[in-house]
Amino acid sequence: MKKIAILGSTGSIGTSTLSICESFPDRYLPIALAAGTNLEVAFAQAVQWRPQLLSIATEELADTLRQRLSAEGITGIEIVWGTPGTVAVATHPAVEFVVSAIVGVSGLEATYAAVQAGKTIGLANKECLVAAGDLIISAAREKNVALLPIDSEHNAVHQCMRGGAANEVKQVWLTASGGPFRNTPATDFAAITPAQALKHPTWVMGQRITIDSATMMNKGFEVIEACRLFDLPPAQVRVTVHPQSTVHSLVEFIDGSILAQISVTDMRLPILYALAYPERPASNLTFDLASLSHLDFAQPDLARFPCLRLAYEAAAASQASCIALNAADEIAVAAFLAHQIPFLGIPATIERVLELTPAARPASIPDVLAADRAARVCAAEVIAGRA
Incomplete structure (x- = not known):
């Protein structure tokens, strides 16, 4: 029985992870949960799973949650709150595996603390490696901690990498759906509305990641994450537009062989892969081969999607540029x-913030968070026209 903690338990990855726990009750037991502000879902998860520890966003929500659990006669769950609470969940002594799924840099401190505590990490928060990849990778090597990607593209690369040695990899290919504006004329981009940008053709996701998919910034973040996870320079991490979203990533080896990972578009599969690694337990997440009748691949247009270009430039520039890229994009x-x-x-906005960001390599997580705050202020000033 593997005891797990989930950072971001009320989000899509968190609820999908709990679904895997339901399907494999003899394998996985969630004993520590970090929720956000969704009190109703956090309460339901506490009632169902009875974790030893549950963190929620604020002290007020924590008080309300305690009262509601007490009214139901539920005891034995320690309720904590805020960043210290999330860190406590990530470093719970009995936890063996931590699913890091808090969106943005909010989960950075807890994820880093989990690595320092020697926990195996299932990483679904790409912003952690974008903003603090050097620090997290270095700590993981020092503590001999496995970082197992849950993002479908990086999970696919991880699976394909098992087909050869690291020095046999020529390059990796991350697939992109192309978002809702893959075929939209560039002349129409100026008139795109938020409602149009929120209509993703393949995935149902949160608002920010959906807009990031529309600009292809999400793929840019994935390029940086792949550089960190697989110790590759940006030139060896390529992007190909694949609207069917059937092939999740490919790895090209120096002998000319290309391995592709194909599966259903269901996040439960990469979550299960990470939780079970190096095993492959049987599941009902099967794929219909008949749907492979048509596969398209195309080179992304960096002129129409400059966010992807900016991500490559930030990856080649400095860690400070990567921090600024993520912060400016969010603002x-x-x-x-x-x-x-x-x-x-x-x-x-992002390009201007990058121009104003000096090259640097933060030496600690507080330094990363300080650089993140500075970039957000800079982005707000650019938007206000004051930079």
């Missing part, structure tokens, strides 16, 4: 959703 996406800037204002 710009929020401004776009609030109708404060147009769709093309997202890459324009």
Whole structure:
């Protein structure tokens, strides 16, 4: 029985992880959960799973949750809150495996603490490696901690990498659906609305990641994450537009062989792979081979999707640039959703923030968080026209 902690238990990855726990009750037991602000879902998870420890976003929510559990006669669950609570969940002494699925840099401190505590990590938070990849990878090597990717593309690369040695890899290919504007004329981009950008053709996701898919920034973050996870330079991490989203990634070896990972578009499969690694337990997540009748691949247009270009440039520049890339994108996406800037204002804001960011390599997590805050202020000033 593997005892697990879930950072972001009320989100899509968190609930999918709990679904895997339901399907494999003899294998996985969630004993520590870190929720966000969704009190109702956190309460339901506490009632169903009776974890030893549950963290929620604020002290007020923690008090309310304690009262509700007490009214139901449920005891034995320690309720904590905020970042210290999330860190406590990630470092719970009995936990063996931590699923890191908090969106953004909010989960950075807890994920780093879990690595320092020697926990195996199932990583679904790409922003952790974008903002602090050097520190996390270095700590993981020092503590001999496995970082197992849950993002479907990196999970696919991890699976394909088992087909050869690291020095036999020529390059990896991350597939991208192309988002809702894959075939939209570039002349129409200036008029794209938030409602249009939130209509993803394949996946149902949160608002920020859906907009990031529309700009292809999400794929840019994945390029940086792949560089960190697989110790590759940006030039060896390629992107190909694959609208069917059937092939999740490919690994090309120096002898010319290319291995591709194909599966259903269901996040439970990469979660199960990470939880069970190196085993492959039987599941009902089967794939219909008849759907392979048509597969398309195309080179992404960096002129139409400059966010992907900016991500490659940040990856080649410095860790500070990667921090600024993520922070500026989050501020710009929020401004776009609030109708404060147009769709093309997202890459324009990010590019300006990158121009204003000096090269640096933060030496600690507090340094990373300070750089993140500075980049957010800079992005807000750019949007306000004050930079």
